[in-house]
Amino acid sequence: MASDGPPPPKGDSDNSPAQPTTAQFVEVQESAEFGELRRTYRSFAFPLTIAFIAWYLLYVLLSNYAGGFMGTKLFGNINVAFVFGLGQFLTTFLIAWFYAKFASQKLDPKGAAIKSRMEADL
Amino acid sequence: MSPTIQLSEAAGIHLANSDASEHRPLIITLFALFVIATLVITVWAGRQTKSAADFYAGGRQFTAFQNGLAVSGDYMSAASFLGIAGAIALFGYDGFLYSIGFLVAWLVALLLVAEPLRNSGRYTMGDVLAYRMRQRPVRTAAGASTIVVSIFYLLAQMAGAGVLVSLLLGITSDAGKILIVALVGILMIVYVTIGGMKGTTWVQMVKAVLLITGTLLITFLVLLKFNFNVSDLLGSAASNSGKGSAFLEPGLKYGLTETSKLDFISLGIALVLGTAGLPHILIRFYTVPTAKAARKSVNWAIGIIGGFYLMTIALGFGAAALLTPKEITDSNPAGNTAAPLLAMEIGGGGDSTGGAILLAVISAVAFATILAVVAGLTLASSSSFAHDIYANVIRRGKATEKEEVRAARYATVAIGVVSIALGALARDLNVAGLVALAFAVAASANLPTLLYSLFWKRFTTAGALWSIYGGLASSVLLVLFSPVVSSKPSSMFPGVDFAFFPLENPGLISIPLGFLLGWLGSLLSKEEPDVKKYAELEVKSLTGTGAH
Numbered sequence: 145m146a147s148d149g150p151p152p153p154k155g156d157s158d159n160s161p162a163q164p165t166t167a168q169f170v171e172v173q174e175s176a177e178f179g180e181l182r183r184t185y186r187s188f189a190f191p192l193t194i195a196f197i198a199w200y201l202l203y204v205l206l207s208n209y210a211g212g213f214m215g216t217k218l219f220g221n222i223n224v225a226f227v228f229g230l231g232q233f234l235t236t237f238l239i240a241w242f243y244a245k246f247a248s249q250k251l252d253p254k255g256a257a258i259k260s261r262m263e264a265d266l
Numbered sequence: 267m268s269p270t271i272q273l274s275e276a277a278g279i280h281l282a283n284s285d286a287s288e289h290r291p292l293i294i295t296l297f298a299l300f301v302i303a304t305l306v307i308t309v310w311a312g313r314q315t316k317s318a319a320d321f322y323a324g325g326r327q328f329t330a331f332q333n334g335l336a337v338s339g340d341y342m343s344a345a346s347f348l349g350i351a352g353a354i355a356l357f358g359y360d361g362f363l364y365s366i367g368f369l370v371a372w373l374v375a376l377l378l379v380a381e382p383l384r385n386s387g388r389y390t391m392g393d394v395l396a397y398r399m400r401q402r403p404v405r406t407a408a409g410a411s412t413i414v415v416s417i418f419y420l421l422a423q424m425a426g427a428g429v430l431v432s433l434l435l436g437i438t439s440d441a442g443k444i445l446i447v448a449l450v451g452i453l454m455i456v457y458v459t460i461g462g463m464k465g466t467t468w469v470q471m472v473k474a475v476l477l478i479t480g481t482l483l484i485t486f487l488v489l490l491k492f493n494f495n496v497s498d499l500l501g502s503a504a505s506n507s508g509k510g511s512a513f514l515e516p517g518l519k520y521g522l523t524e525t526s527k528l529d530f531i532s533l534g535i536a537l538v539l540g541t542a543g544l545p546h547i548l549i550r551f552y553t554v555p556t557a558k559a560a561r562k563s564v565n566w567a568i569g570i571i572g573g574f575y576l577m578t579i580a581l582g583f584g585a586a587a588l589l590t591p592k593e594i595t596d597s598n599p600a601g602n603t604a605a606p607l608l609a610m611e612i613g614g615g616g617d618s619t620g621g622a623i624l625l626a627v628i629s630a631v632a633f634a635t636i637l638a639v640v641a642g643l644t645l646a647s648s649s650s651f652a653h654d655i656y657a658n659v660i661r662r663g664k665a666t667e668k669e670e671v672r673a674a675r676y677a678t679v680a681i682g683v684v685s686i687a688l689g690a691l692a693r694d695l696n697v698a699g700l701v702a703l704a705f706a707v708a709a710s711a712n713l714p715t716l717l718y719s720l721f722w723k724r725f726t727t728a729g730a731l732w733s734i735y736g737g738l739a740s741s742v743l744l745v746l747f748s749p750v751v752s753s754k755p756s757s758m759f760p761g762v763d764f765a766f767f768p769l770e771n772p773g774l775i776s777i778p779l780g781f782l783l784g785w786l787g788s789l790l791s792k793e794e795p796d797v798k799k800y801a802e803l804e805v806k807s808l809t810g811t812g813a814h
Contacts, residue, residue: 161812161813161814162812163812164811164812166798166799166801166802169798169801169802169805169806169811170797170798170801172801172805172811173801173804173805174801178805178808178809181808181809182804182808185808186721189377189378192377193373193374193377193378196370196373197374197538200366200367200370200534200538201534201535203366204363204367204530204531204534205531207363207516207517207520207530208516208520208521208527208530208531209527211515211516211517211521214515214516215511215512215514215515217511219497220497220498220500220501221497221498221500221501221504221511221514222496222497222500223511223514223515225359225514225515225516226359226500226514229359229362229363229366232366232369232370233366233369233572233575233576236369236370236372236373236568236572237568237569237572239373239377240372240373240376240564240565240568240569241565243376243377243561244561244562244565247381247558247561248558251808252558255808255809255810256809258805258809258811259809259810259811262805262809262811262812263811263812
């Protein structure tokens with residue numbers, strides 16, 4: 145669907161976005177550049193996912209089996225359980241922010257370079 | 267003590283009748299205003315809905331912030347708003363545990379699912395699951411699991427709507443409740459058939475803004491009452507609850523027995539892994555133009571939903587501090603009316619104008635919440651029916667865009683009618699387990715299949731079918747034979763006992779099983795994985811090349 149002008153902003157562009165051939169996809173998938181993008185993404189997202197799930201499960205298990213520890217008062221009526229719970233909120237916000245920053249710095253430029261090259265060939 | 271928050275403990279719910287009837291005109295006026303506003307939006311959006319991409323994906327032109335609001339609107343169901351506040355009001359800290367699972371779950375969607383899905387799919391979850399598989403069997407499975415998840419979720423909301431609205435309007439007759447369920451059903455059919463994804467998205471945004479504003483207002487008033495001293499608020503809640511410092515510690519709800527502790531672990535896993543497999547959430551990522559916008563919309567959603575759950579802490583403990591436990595349970599045994607009651611109390615009590623206004627506002631917000639969520643769920647299931655099952659399985663990909671959208675509209679009406687009928691029948695059942703079931707099916711059937719599809723080269727059609735049907739069947743069967751359905755006074759059918767499985771949430775068994783089956787199915791099947799299609803999927807999902 146090579147066109148002379150820029151594609152229309154909405155509407156029928158959705159029906160048939162330009163598609164490279166399967167052979168082109170395979171070639172790109174096997175390229176070092178794409179391998180680098182995949183590694184960058186996976187080595188960030190996979191360990192982080194395991195880490196936050198483990199951190200969350202730790203919280204669930206402590207709530208279940210360490211009631212005495214969780215009930216320890218820290219200041220006023222605020223106990224360990226509250227701080228731990230709010231800590232889950234905090235880490236969620238931080239991880240979300242951290243990933244967004246990582247993705248726009250490390251992933252987006254690599255992905256965009258591959259995409260524009262592939263789409264330029266069409 | 268159900269794994270999800272109960273909205274519909276129908277028996278024995280009543281707000282003192284005199285209160286209800288005094289406030290009724292104001293509540294009805296606010297409801298009507300919301301309905302009229304959303305209908306205007308729907309008609310306006312409907313006039314702009316021409317192509318299939320408009321109907322299914324809102325034209326893909328929403329901004330990240332708009333979609334973030336809409337995602338929040340879709341996610342913050344009445345269960346989160348009324349249920350979590352009520353659970354905190356009655357069980358203290360254990361109510362707060364829910365919100366943490368519901369929030370952390372978004373990281374799975376953010377890190378692993380939202381962007382690849384946006385890049386490689388078109389309208390439904392099935393697009394991604396079937397991408398490199400044999401289309402018809404996998405589309406059928408994806409459609410089945412989408413519709414099961416959405417209908418269970420929908421049914422719980424519908425029955426909850428009937429109970430809630432009846433309660434707030436003081437309607438107690440069966441006919442009145444059925445009428446409310448029917449009204450909700452008809453409105454959701456109208457939103458979806460006319461407005462499609464565009465209309466539904468706007469309804470979600472309006473609802474999210476109303477919900478956040480209403481919650482902010484009550485939170486502010488509660489904190490003001492305690493001079494913004496959270497420790498004092500917690501202290502009053504603990505002493506007023508009659509449970510002392512145990513009220514501020516984990517265990518009042520889940521720490522009773524070893525079984526209930528296991529149940530809590532099971533629930534925790536289902537919550538954290540279920541969100542990223544909920545079809546009505548997944549299709550929201552198609553409404554923005556790029557994967558980057560999908561990522562940003564999840565970040566907005568995490569901020570909005572996180573902020574909202576933080577406020578529910580103030581609502582729940584505020585209700586515990588300012589109302590007596592008896593006031594809360596007399597109105598609704600599961601505590602679902604704690605938030606509206608708190609609004610009335612904080613506004614000056616039932617006899618004051620301030621109390622009446624705040625009660626009406628919060629009730630209208632709760633109603634808006636339910637309406638918007640059911641519309642989102644209906645859209646997800648009718649989209650999947652039309653796009654996965656009708657267009658790709660029945661018509662083998664030969665249906666025109668017009669025929670597909672027409673099928674989606676018919677499917678909406680059919681799903682709406684079925685939900686009205688089931689919602690009316692289930693109006694007196696405790697259907698809270700259905701939401702838990704929806705999360706468990708999403709985590710057991712959808713999430714493993716999605717993750718394998720996106721990240722595992724050797725995944726095959728057989729693996730996809732095993733994980734979808736295995737996850738679906740195991741979670742449905744385990745719930746069927748759990749205390750959610752029979753054996754306990756709080757069960758759906760309390761009079762009989764066929765509860766062989768002790769846990770209310772099946773996730774602990776069914777989620778690992780879903781993952782295991784997907785892996786085994788791929789290894790044991792003789793079929794070779796389609797590595798070329800995987801190359802396409804992988805390159806698309808990470809770079810956005812050729813994305814719709």
